[in-house]
Every structure is written in C-alpha cells, then in structure tokens.
Amino acid sequence: MNPRTVPRFLGAVVAASVALCGFLAPALAHNGPIGSLVAHVKPEGQIDLLIDLDGVEAGEALRLDRDGNNIADPQEIAEGQPVILAAIRDRLVTTKEGVPCPVERVERFQVAGGRVRVLQVRTCPAGGGVVRFEHRLFTDQAGRHQHLGRIQSGDEVYTHLFTRDMPTFSVVIPADEPADGGASGEVAAAGDAPDGSGWSLFVAFIGQGLWHVLSGLDHVLFVLSLMIVVHRASRLALLLTGFTVAHSLTLALGALEWVAPPSQLVESAIALSVLYVAVENIALKEEPRHRPALTLAFGLLHGLGFSGALTGLGLSTSTGLVPALLGFNLGVGVGQLCLVAPLFPLVLWLRRDEARHRRVVVAFSAAVAAVAVIWFAQRALGLSLGWGG
Numbered sequence: 001m002n003p004r005t006v007p008r009f010l011g012a013v014v015a016a017s018v019a020l021c022g023f024l025a026p027a028l029a030h031n032g033p034i035g036s037l038v039a040h041v042k043p044e045g046q047i048d049l050l051i052d053l054d055g056v057e058a059g060e061a062l063r064l065d066r067d068g069n070n071i072a073d074p075q076e077i078a079e080g081q082p083v084i085l086a087a088i089r090d091r092l093v094t095t096k097e098g099v100p101c102p103v104e105r106v107e108r109f110q111v112a113g114g115r116v117r118v119l120q121v122r123t124c125p126a127g128g129g130v131v132r133f134e135h136r137l138f139t140d141q142a143g144r145h146q147h148l149g150r151i152q153s154g155d156e157v158y159t160h161l162f163t164r165d166m167p168t169f170s171v172v173i174p175a176d177e178p179a180d181g182g183a184s185g186e187v188a189a190a191g192d193a194p195d196g197s198g199w200s201l202f203v204a205f206i207g208q209g210l211w212h213v214l215s216g217l218d219h220v221l222f223v224l225s226l227m228i229v230v231h232r233a234s235r236l237a238l239l240l241t242g243f244t245v246a247h248s249l250t251l252a253l254g255a256l257e258w259v260a261p262p263s264q265l266v267e268s269a270i271a272l273s274v275l276y277v278a279v280e281n282i283a284l285k286e287e288p289r290h291r292p293a294l295t296l297a298f299g300l301l302h303g304l305g306f307s308g309a310l311t312g313l314g315l316s317t318s319t320g321l322v323p324a325l326l327g328f329n330l331g332v333g334v335g336q337l338c339l340v341a342p343l344f345p346l347v348l349w350l351r352r353d354e355a356r357h358r359r360v361v362v363a364f365s366a367a368v369a370a371v372a373v374i375w376f377a378q379r380a381l382g383l384s385l386g387w388g389g
Contacts, residue, residue, distance in 0.1 A: 034208055037092070037135060037149040037162065041171055045126040047101060051088055053116040053137075061138045062087055078111045085109070088118060091137040096124035101131075113263040128175030135162040146204065148320075159320045161204050202323035209331020212306060213339070218270050218375060219302060220339060221368050225277045226295060227340050228347055228361055229287040236344060239295045240336055246299025247306055248329045254307025255325060266304045268380035273298040275372035281365040285358065306332065 036052040059065060059072020064080035066072075072080070085106060094101040101124035108119035124131065135147050147162040153171045160169040213219055223240070230236045253259040277298075280288060288294075306328070350357040 034146045034148060035137075037133070037147045037151075039094075039133065039149065039151045041131050041151065041153040041173065043126070043128075043154075043173065045096070045101075045124040046104075047094060047122040047124060047131070049092075049094075049118075049120050049122055051092065051116075051118045051120075053084075053118075055111060055114045055116050057138060058084060058116050074111050077116060081109050084116060085118065087137060088120075091135070093134045093136075094122055094124070095132045095134075097129040099125055128173045130170050130172050132168060132170045133162075134168045136164075136167050146208075159201070161201065163204075199323070201320045202327040205324045205327030206331040206334070209306075209328040209333075210335045210338075211331070212328075213332045213335030216305075218274055218372075219305070221371065222270075222274050222277060222298070222302065223336055223339055224343070225274065225281060225365065225368055226291070227344060228364060229281055230344075230347065231287070231351065233344065235287075236340065238292055240340070242292055242296040243299040243302070244329070244333055244336070246296045247303030247332070248325075250300045250303030251307045251329065252325055254304050255321065259304065261304060264379060266301070268376055269301055270305050271372050271375035271379055273301055275369055275376065278365040278369040278372060282362055282369070 035054060036050075038050040038052075040048040042048070055074065055077050056071065059077050059080070062080060062083050064072040064076050064083065066076050066079075077084075089103055101122040104121045104123045106118065106120045108117065110117045131153075133149065133151065135149070137147065149158075149160045149162050149169060151158045151160065151169065151171055153173055158169070158171065160166070162169070223243075226239050226243075227236055230239070250259065277294075347357075350360055
C-alpha cells in the first residue's frame, strides 16, 4: 500500500467501524442479562415453573444490597428470598381462561454461580383452555431484561423470547387432552410477536453477544492487551480469529452443559489469563511468536465464561440452540470489531515512535495487571477490594 494512502485507509476503517457500531447501538441498548423460564403445563391444571435469573440484576432491580457497596452479594441475594419470590409472583403472571393460576408452593430457591433459580408449582383450573404467560419481571427498571421461555404442553415444546415489547405467550390446551400429559389433538400457541425460534432467536442473541463482550471488562482488557503490541492488521486478524474459533467451541460445549467446570474456577482463570498477557507485554519488548497459540488456548477458557450467558436456558438442538449460538458468536465477533477497529489505527500511529509506543505499552499493561490481580483476589479468594470483579 502506498504510504500516502495509509492515513486515508485508516480513516475509512475508523469511519466504517464507528458507523457499524452506531448502527448496532440500539441492539446493544436493549440487551442485558438474560434469564430463562421453563414451564410444563399439565392437563390437570398444574404448572411446574423453573425460573432462572441473573443474580446481579435481581439484586440491583430489587435493591437487595445492604452494605452500601451497590452490589448485592450471594448472601444478600439469599436473604432477599421473600422479595424475589414476591416479584416473581406479581410480575410473572399465569392465567387460564383469564383466571389467575396462583403459586401453590415453592419447591426450590437456589443462589449459585451468580444465578438465582426458583422452582415453583402453580395451580390452574383443570381441563382445556388458553394458558397465558405474562412476563414483566425487571423490564420496568431498564427495559433490557430478556427471558427465554421454553413451554411444554403434552408432546409439544414452544420457545419464546419474553421482552418488554413481547411480554406474553399463550398455549391453547384441548379440552380432551388425556390426563397422562400426552397430546390427543393439536396444541396451539400464540404470542404477541413471533416466537423465539429461528430468526428471532438469532437476532436476539446477536445483541446478547455484543452486550456480553462490550460489558465484560475482563474480555475487553484481554483483547486490548493483544492488540496493543501487534505490528500488522493481518496479525491482529489472526489472533482474533483464533480467539473467536476457540471460544465458539467451548461456548457451544458449555451451553450444552457437556463441559461445566465451576464458575469460580473459570472466572478466576480468566483473570489470570488477563494478568499473564499483561505481564508478558511488560517483560517482552516485542509480541511473542507463541501469542497465536496462547490466544487460542485462552480463547477456550473465555468461551466457558461466555457460556454462562446460555447455560441453564433450556436450549437444545430442537429448541433454538443453533440459531442462538450462531447469533451470540456473531455478536461477540462484531463486538470485538467495534472495539479494535477504531483503536488499532492509534496503535499503528504509536508504533511510529518505538520509545513512545513502549512507554504506553508498559503503562497500560501495568494498569491491566493491577486490575487483574484484584479480580483474581476477588474471584478466587473471595476478598472484597472495592472493585467489581
């Protein structure tokens, strides 16, 4: 490339990246933590309901923080059980032919791995009719919460993405459905928007992937630490491609729960991966040759971290796993592009003066290493050091 055209080319890259990210900003703004709703509608009138919530969001929306650090820890969330159950009762409403289906009993309330899981039984009138789910849990606070619903009636399983704009879904149960739960006739379903299968799931999870990569500071700092020592765009593309392929693999394995290491172990190891790359940037004056292999290995680790967004949602190959994974991976890839494309020209400019570039690399990497040490202390040792990890 002619040196005179480089500034114009880089300017065009920056402009295109800013335009792309601006175009996708509405998708990012309407995405947040995703939960799941798994319902089994039985003909005798019972509904088994399993609700999975993001613990941080539940703590923030319901103001469960008690020690004033603006983050509800697992103990505060557990102590907020009555508040959480009341919110689920009032904001996740089930009716049959317009008659409320009250909560008969709560069989499980669990806080683990940053999630809140509630198993409850609701009782509706027996016989056929329209069972309607109206989910408005946490949508009033920010409008970003989404719940992936998997609703079974007889042999039929329906998937629907509950959002602020699509809060309801209905299942029509035939009056002559047998008591053993088998389907004796057609079971119809209807929502206030297209259901969560196929294309709508793909689009929704693009936003989820974009939101997770840009809101996850550990992933952001890891990618920036890779980028800051790179010489060429082709080298950066190689690193990010390896990282994406690797995390796509473990993301799928984690979403299927074929690989399920403890979340504390995964998050602690991710903090160590950020620390390692930062220290290596300080210790070595040039990008190491082994960085692509290292990035591939760490990508496998970060994929397990990303998989927390999909684990527990009840996805399978028959209930939207493939479009959800494709959309999520695309969102992660686009998020990385939005992150590096506007900043990489700055790295190339810094490299025109190697001494200046080296000073910036050392200062940035030292700050990243310090943050990663705090994260590791919080995640692995449970220390509270005043920094969200």
